[in-house]
Amino acid sequence: xxxxxxxxxxxRILDVAEELFALRGYDGVTLRQIAKGAxxxxxxxxxxxxxxLDLFNAVFxxxxxxxxxxxxDALRACQLSAGSxxxxxxxxxxxxxxxxxxxxxxxxPGWQHYLAxxxxxxxxxxxxxxxxxxxxDGLVSEFIAALRKALPDARDEDIYWCYHNLSxxxxxxxxxxxxxxxxxxxxxxxxxxxxxxxxMIPFVAAGFRQVCGKGTSP
Amino acid sequence: xxxxxxxxxxxRILDVAEELFALRGYDGVTLRQIAKGAxxxxxxxxxxxxxxLDLFNAVFxxxxxxxxxxxxDALRACQLSAGSxxxxxxxxxxxxxxxxxxxxxxxxPGWQHYLAxxxxxxxxxxxxxxxxxxxxDGLVSEFIAALRKALPDARDEDIYWCYHNLSxxxxxxxxxxxxxxxxxxxxxxxxxxxxxxxxMIPFVAAGFRQVCGKGTSP
DNA sequence: CGCAGTTTTCAACAAGCGTTGAAATTTAAA
DNA sequence: TTTAAATTTCAACGCTTGTTGAAAACTGCG
Numbered sequence: 241x242x243x244x245x246x247x248x249x250x251x252r253i254l255d256v257a258e259e260l261f262a263l264r265g266y267d268g269v270t271l272r273q274i275a276k277g278a279x280x281x282x283x284x285x286x287x288x289x290x291x292x293l294d295l296f297n298a299v300f301x302x303x304x305x306x307x308x309x310x311x312x313d314a315l316r317a318c319q320l321s322a323g324s325x326x327x328x329x330x331x332x333x334x335x336x337x338x339x340x341x342x343x344x345x346x347x348x349p350g351w352q353h354y355l356a357x358x359x360x361x362x363x364x365x366x367x368x369x370x371x372x373x374x375x376x377d378g379l380v381s382e383f384i385a386a387l388r389k390a391l392p393d394a395r396d397e398d399i400y401w402c403y404h405n406l407s408x409x410x411x412x413x414x415x416x417x418x419x420x421x422x423x424x425x426x427x428x429x430x431x432x433x434x435x436x437x438x439x440m441i442p443f444v445a446a447g448f449r450q451v452c453g454k455g456t457s458p
Numbered sequence: 459x460x461x462x463x464x465x466x467x468x469x470r471i472l473d474v475a476e477e478l479f480a481l482r483g484y485d486g487v488t489l490r491q492i493a494k495g496a497x498x499x500x501x502x503x504x505x506x507x508x509x510x511l512d513l514f515n516a517v518f519x520x521x522x523x524x525x526x527x528x529x530x531d532a533l534r535a536c537q538l539s540a541g542s543x544x545x546x547x548x549x550x551x552x553x554x555x556x557x558x559x560x561x562x563x564x565x566x567p568g569w570q571h572y573l574a575x576x577x578x579x580x581x582x583x584x585x586x587x588x589x590x591x592x593x594x595d596g597l598v599s600e601f602i603a604a605l606r607k608a609l610p611d612a613r614d615e616d617i618y619w620c621y622h623n624l625s626x627x628x629x630x631x632x633x634x635x636x637x638x639x640x641x642x643x644x645x646x647x648x649x650x651x652x653x654x655x656x657x658m659i660p661f662v663a664a665g666f667r668q669v670c671g672k673g674t675s676p
Numbered sequence: 677c678g679c680a681g682t683t684t685t686c687a688a689c690a691a692g693c694g695t696t697g698a699a700a701t702t703t704a705a706a
Numbered sequence: 707t708t709t710a711a712a713t714t715t716c717a718a719c720g721c722t723t724g725t726t727g728a729a730a731a732c733t734g735c736g
Contacts, residue, residue, distance in 0.1 A: 688725105
């Protein structure tokens with residue numbers, strides 16, 4: 241049945257595919273590049289995953305539940321620790337973002353590649369609509385609902401646009417992990433995850449309050 | 459020399475390449491697809507532009523100067539209309555963003571495709587570093603300098619992180635133009651651009667002020 | 677060991693890729 | 707109209723792609 245070597249090779253194919261897809265996109269990577277990177281014959285990818293598109297989807301599915309659970313748990317935790325009026329905007333945004341920072345900081349480069357791949361998908365007019373909602377719609381709805389409670393004066397439309405801005409800022413951060421910002425001449429390293437999120441959270445929270453009303457105090 | 463038909467075919471190749479590259483990325487589009495879309499033989503793209511990568515670059519160069527000039531003019535205009543203490547954060551961000559909105563609203567779908575292509579590039583770990591700085595570094599430096607003056611208490615590092623968030627929010631907006639979102643399903647599409655920027659500008663300005671100090675009053 | 681089942685490689689396929697040289701067509705000027 | 711240059715098509719090249727069927731190697735079990 242399942243021996244250590246087979247699991248290892250199957251997993252290695254997923255790892256390499258994850259990394260290369262994140263860098264060059266679906267069409268920019270060949271199965272032969274993936275196989276070579278994994279030290280494996282080309283046909284093995286087809287044996288384990290079927291068509292190339294199935295391998296692409298398998299890469300996403302591998303970590304999707306794990307990530308969604310972590311973010312859902314973070315939201316639940318901050319809801320429990322908050323009073324009956326619910327968590328503040330800052331707390332909700334923090335619950336939305338910190339699990340990603342933690343994933344990036346595990347030291348497992350696979351998580352960085354995976355999140356960069358998510359960013360790639362989110363900004364792709366072709367892949368975005370067909371994959372993002374399947375992966376994240378349920379989770380996002382929960383966060384939107386929490387935000388709606390924390391910002392009782394806001395119109396739904398406003399909350400949506402603010403979430404859009406949050407998603408964009410986050411996406412660029414995920415896409416640029418490891419990259420050095422030339423403009424800031426090194427002051428701003430995208431691999432400095434903590435700095436990125438410590439700046440993003442107050443930035444986004446202030447934006448929400450400005451556009452959606454003050455809400456409950458932080 | 460230059461006759462209307464030849465210009466037309468050359469231009470049509472650029473138009474179709476622009477649209478398809480924006481949708482599927484560099485590797486997701488073949489010269490044959492572009493040629494078919496333009497109603498032209500495959501070899502004609504090579505005749506006019508050389509290699510596939512040269513065509514890719516030609517698509518960028520066609521509108522780059524026009525766009526950069528518009529944004530630079532907008533910055534100069536708001537600097538002139540402001541007093542000696544310079545424009546506010548809102549005015550600077552508005553100068554940074556409005557020319558893009560205007561380009562999207564020209565009704566020329568080419569501009570929408572072009573801006574979506576810029577978004578694709580910006581979020582691509584492969585293409586981003588090698589193209590974005592060449593296209594926009596000079597312009598961005600001018601805006602950063604203006605922001606530094608409007609936010610005298612801010613550290614450079616903070617300004618760069620805030621700009622990063624602005625760039626991300628903008629990029630996602632450019633990438634998703636024309637897309638229909640569930641939460642805004644009832645809205646009319648022509649007002650989408652205006653709504654996007656009208657929400658983005660106060661959102662981003664509030665973020666800057668929160669992270670970089672209050673600055674001069676709006 | 678021997679054997680069944682799983683995993684991995686090998687070899688090859690048809691299709692599509694970017695690119696190119698030469699031929700055909702169109703254009704602009706004389 | 708004649709002529710030379712610019713444009714466009716044609717036909718084909720060498721190569722790479724994703725995929726597959728059959729052979730080989732490895733696995734755990736009796």
